[in-house]
Amino acid sequence: MSCDGDQHTMQSSDDVLPPPGDIQVLLLTLDSVSLSWSSPQGLIGPQTFRVTWGCDGETSSTRVKDVYHLKISSLRPGEKYQFNMATEGEDGRQSRWVSASLSTVVPPRVLKIDHLEETSFTLHWSKAEGMEKVPQRFFISNCIPGTDPLTAVTDDCHKTFSNLHPGTKYTVSVATVLSNGEQSEPVSTTICTLLPAPDQLTVDSVDTTSAAVSWNQPPGLDHTQHHYQISYRCPGIKPHITTTSSPRITLCDLKPATEYSVTVCTVLENGKQSQLVLTTFTTVPTAPGQLTVDTTSAAVSWNQPPGLDQTQHHYQISYRCPGTEPHYTTTSSPIITLSDLKPATEYSVTVCTVLENGKKSRLVSTTLTTILPAPDQLTVDSVDTTLAAVSWIQPPGLDQTQHHYQISYRCLGTEPHITTTSSHSITLSDLQGGTQYSVTVCTVLENGKQSRLVSTTLTTRSYLMELLSKTGLEDHYENKLTLSTVLEINADTTSDEPLTTMQSLPGAFLKKLIMANLNARSVKCMSTDAEVSFPGTDRFENLKSDSANSNVINPLDLITSLFLCSDGFLQQEMVQKMSMCQFAVPLLLPNCDTEQITLMLWALRDIVKKFRLSSQTDTKAFVEERVVLSDIPMVSFVRLGEIRVSKSQILNKLLSNPQQYHDTFVHHDMECGDIPHRISDGLVEISWYLPCGNRNIDIFTKPVAVANLRGDIRSFEKQFSFLCQTSAAVYIFTDDLKAYLNLLKSKNTKAELFLVVNSQRKSFRVDTLKQMITNCSINDQNVIVKKKKNDAEFVKTLQSSVGDIIENSPDRLTVENMTDIARHSGILVDEDRHDCQSARKMADEITSNIRETVKFKDKQLPLQGQIWKELSQLEKERCRLRKQGDQDIEHCRSSLKEKEEELRKKQYTFYMSDAMKSFILGLSGSGAERSYFLKWMQINLDNLSRQNLSALRDQYKDLCQNSPEKKDDIKDLDKQISDCSLGLEHFLRELGQLYEAACSLPEDSPQRKQMEQLPGLCAQMLLDGFPIELVDGDASNIPLKWISAVLTRLHNLVDSNSKIRVVTVLGDQGTGKSTLLNTMFGVQFAVSSGRCTRGAFMLLIKVNKELKEELKCDFIMVIDTEGLKSPELAQLDDSYEHDNELATLVIGLSDVTIINIAMENNTEMKDILQIVVHAFIRMKEVGKKPVCHFVYQNVSDMSAHDNNMRERKKLLEQLNEMTQVAARMEKKENITKFTDVMEYDPDTSSWYIPGLWHGTPPMAPVNAGYSEAVYDLKKSLMQDLIKCQSNDDMTHFLKWTESLWESVKLDK
């Protein structure tokens, strides 16, 4: 509390001392005041001051020393006082007075608000304490902050303010004013007027999910900015809050049949809120609602009306669709499922509540529309390359409703095709092969209403898969056809039934191909047209239909699909036979599905070709080469765009020797050649032209390989660029010059490019040709123009062009060396498969160490050498005791036995050689790897001996033919050849000797145990179709222990199902015995002109399940003999005896024996027969009577059979004579004629087979007549086998072999 005071300085008469400084009021109360001052100017040290105060003439005084403040009490309140002050000196001197005045006035207290209203309030206060009696008034100021104050003066202690703004803050201050005009400090307070709440809150309307609420604007707010805040909630839910500036609101999204409370308040701009006003309402229960609607049924539900919890009631429902009478039904629960509705129809449904007394509520209603059902169970029934059949089931409930279906189908990235049908299925046509389609179907009503879509996907068959399934090869796409299944004897083997199904085509093709039949490519189904054209039908009807096309296949497609479905070994066999037929063979095999291309190196690897260069003509020397290893230049022929001429036919003419045309390549004019190929485009075939050394015959004097790409190079760029990099020249056939200028432009090519164009075409223009030549930088000389209709001149031109290329091609690439380029171009190489590679490594490991064959055999295959020969002789001697002289028999035998045992021991001093260890390891591989290993061994060894032996063989042949009298030289050469030759059989022989030697060891010796696995390996080889040596012709012995162990293992391996029939061929060396068997059975006995191994090889052919019954056997054992020689040569050593033994043994073993006689070697025939008769007589002894066939080879005369009737008669007479002589020798007087010892009918058992080659080798294909004649013989053999009585299995065969061999050894 303070009061104002005024200070002023009073002048004194004596102005020596300075007065005190300014006086200040420190504190002022009703009856006291505290003053302070500062020390006088210029004075230092303690001072004394005199202070006087007074009012109304009444004064008081005091003196203070050394302080500068003073509290004065006991003043009267509300009075004005004068204060004076002076500095007093010690000497009594005094400064002048300074003075100040002030009043003891106090403001009012206890301010209180009363009657606060929206626009008014009353302020109360009390007089200051102690001033109750003092006459006073009050000064009041009232203001809204920020505005000018309103002032008033009052005597009362209260004041009422009115006409205020609602909800507004007012500051009111009050000060005391004394009658003398003195005014106290004001005291103030702040008051807020009330804000009015909304008035008359009303619920205007309530619905199921909304309600409208309104109110009046509260009074006094006309001029005040404001809005309203609404909050509403139902029990258990947080309130929703919203605002509005108008005095009404519609609340939405409410729950039906729920009580809501709503509050509203006014809100000012400053956020001040009025009191809340509240109301409640309950939303209306919902009308019936739809739960689910289906095609023929609908579930409808509603809320139980409020308030009926305790009252028995149910509901009545009525529903109808337009134009029908309503259905009525009742339910006690607030849900019902209406069924048997019509699909896609609008229904109206009404529900009312019914009380027990029958009183009904008002109706609530709703409508619903049943769904249009979509087609059911959409199924893809069948798919082929361009067609797909799709079907579905008519959806339920549409029986009475007119409707159809809309089908839409598309493949990725194309516009959908849309079509409609009224049936429940459709066949989509014009699809693309090997493509995925999505298909959707929906139901459509007459009014256009559509159901939801049902969809499915389908993938059309690829052309490849289509073809494979048509030809029954589908399963073999993954699971490749194997050679041994193809070679199996089955019902078709000798059947000549016409082919009726596509599925029979691959089998028929293979059957013919395996027999090297030139007509293999012409296999086709019997024409179905013939069947249906019975009299009366229109013969020309068939001309229109295209149906014949479904049952035919282009030979090229058949070949391609078979190669795609065959394993490496069958591929090799196919290639082998195709090449014998002079068919082109696949070099690059395409798979049009996977778009992979394979270089067929492995498949081609077994082709060995002979040819003679003109320089060799005089010496009769020739070149024999494995074609994939020889650097024969290759020329390729490709096509750009569509062309008129048949490129393949031109090539055939190009390659055909003048005297005889041959279809090397399949072409348009061949049977079925006009059927479009589906899967063979992209195929590159290869064929070789090889000279025979006769200039009058040879088209080219040096060998050349010709490659032919099927299809347009624009689609097969990979193949094209491969050919450009591997060929010496590429001939591009094109008719349309304009179109493809750019394709050749950027070609990276090593080959010389030739353009072959047809000036016969209308589109031919010289200027375009010129432009193309310059554009593609093709040499002017390298354009070959076909100028005439006739091909002859054109072919000549091509031939001379190719001839030039052959002469001048420096870089030549072997097929083997094409692999890098292939891999580089993204072309697979068939030999890259792991099992082939690992097998090759193992084989190479063995054969790469072979430097000199003789040394290698001594070192690595020591058991079969001299020791084994000695052993064999000892064994025979022990039986025959020819050299015994006059020694005691028993003593002699046991000493021989001792010697034998010593030799066995000696055998065992050789540890198993490295080569044999590796060989056994290779044989122990699994499945394909083992077969690859054996094949690689054969290939490698064959390559080696070709190098080593060719010269020796040449000499041998020369000597035999030209100077047979030089017997010693021949004998010497024979030994050399024998020593130098090294084949798989030598390794197998060594296996046998290892085993036999181990057999003489104690049973539990580890070495013996180790060898016990060997027979199993060899048995497996037999099952795999490899030939195994039965008689070692070099030692002229059978390793009996070994053979019996192998056959016993085999017997176990096939679960004792090892009944066998034996077919044997016997005949002079080089008369085509092996070729005959290979042609007949598709087997691979070694074929060679100068081979000098001797002995007998056996090989197993499976009999198919179906035929086992009829043939009464599981296998056919084929025995090929080698090295039977004419007696003069044989007598050089003891080989005559050997041959005799061999013949006896094999005839004894066989059910059917083929005596093979080359017609030109007629004179030698009887010598062989002599042996045979002896053997047969011995057979008679053991109760066996084999069938015998005489096969005369190289007889192509049609009348051979008739012409030779006399010959046959003579032969039979001679045979009978021989038989009698032999019978006498064998002391079998009851035997008088040949037919006593064997089944022989001179007419049916004689075969005249034309020569193998049709034309001049090496370009001659196999004579179709040869193949057919061999086939006839085969059929006859099969009949013999069926008639055969015996029922022997492998163990019988073994016993037979043993006892036969015993008897052979005993023979003197």
Ligand SMILES: Nc1nc2c(ncn2[C@@H]2O[C@H](COP(=O)(O)OP(=O)(O)O)[C@@H](O)[C@H]2O)c(=O)[nH]1
């Ligand atoms: N010219 C001609 N050669 C044949 C005939 N049969 C086989 N050859 C060939 O004669 C050679 C020897 O054939 P091969 O079957 O090994 O006779 P093998 O010693 O009796 O087994 C092979 O080069 C055959 O291609 C034929 O009928 N005519």
Ligand SMILES: [Mg+2]
């Ligand atoms: Mg042979």
